[in-house]
Amino acid sequence: MANTPFDINNFHEDEALIKQIKSGNYDAFTLLYNKYIRQLTQYGLKFNTDLPIIQDCLHDVFVWLWANRHKLAIHHSVKSYLFKAVRTSILHILEKKNKLRTLHPEEGNEYNFELELSPENLMLQDENREQIRVQIEGLMRKLTAKQKEVIYLRYYEGLNFEDIAQNMNLSVKASYKLMGRAIATLRENVPSSQVLLIILLHLH
Template sequence: MDAKVRVSYSPDDYWKALKGGDGKALEQLYRQHADALYNYGSRFTSDKEQVLECIQSLFVTIWTRRSNLGSPANVRNYLFKALRVALFKNNKLQLLRDRLDQDGKYNFLATISIEEEMILEEDRVALQQRLQLGLDQLSSRQREAVFLRFYEGMEYAEIAQVMDITTKGTYKLMARAIEVLRTKLDKADFSTLFVLFSFKLFG
């Protein structure tokens, strides 16, 4: 008797299905992305309920407008960008969005979390404090770009899409962020920070 083959569906598959009226596809798309969206959205505001409401509202809107939806090049990036816009609107910042994106004057929280088993407690606390001081020197836009690049694994063009800037602008933003970190941290801490980035150790 043949073993059952488990079929894996991509976000694009679910997107096409929900456009055709498949409610289960919407549910699966939500399950695939809800945690990542919540993690991302929580960095703009400490109001967790607001983040949850925006995510739920986003998926309700997708469902109610499914017949008019296009087919995004990348579903995950579409959802991240849509949530970002929704949070800005919810915070009554939409009219200031261009200025906010230009000078980075919005909140984006990024903290480093070092697992206890990785290093002795005393050294861990001291290292975490030094690395956090370095991260705190970045603008919110720089922290957001760093988060999307190293935690979400997005390419520069994808970051540009989510943050609504040019790809060239993303390269400049990342270059400035790395230069700030290189300046503020000693060589060993700078290297350690990027090792932690690779482990996705954002708190």
């Protein structure tokens, strides 16, 4: 099918892009890809730092998306849909490669998810920066992978709890509880409100 002519400036809304993609507009598909590929890559690298693996997963997701464009049924946000698709693809590949943890899945540690500090963004005196960095790294080790993931999706990707629940295969209530436990763990171990604020502002 020939591309439907459209003004690219009028199609920044994801739902409009999906409508055009479903009608066979490859320019809209390219725009959606370019809009999210960097965020999706960064998200994928939280699970595994092997960039070729992550790139393969992203490739598979977008190939599938285009091949199945006519029957796409997106019930939540498009961003959440893409994040879930990438997450599912990555965990499937890692499971096949035996790179997932299998012990104590009830603790949320059946996979890795890493949050890191951006020290260049810290508005602190140099003599305090290293101390804060060490404290935060210690705090991150107290969180499960799922707790770190819910913090990332909420504070850095801006997903609402319905989208987080959809993305992580949880109920909305469970996603709230997961966030609550994560924040409670941080508060129990944070020496000051300043450090908690730094965590929420400067982790990536």
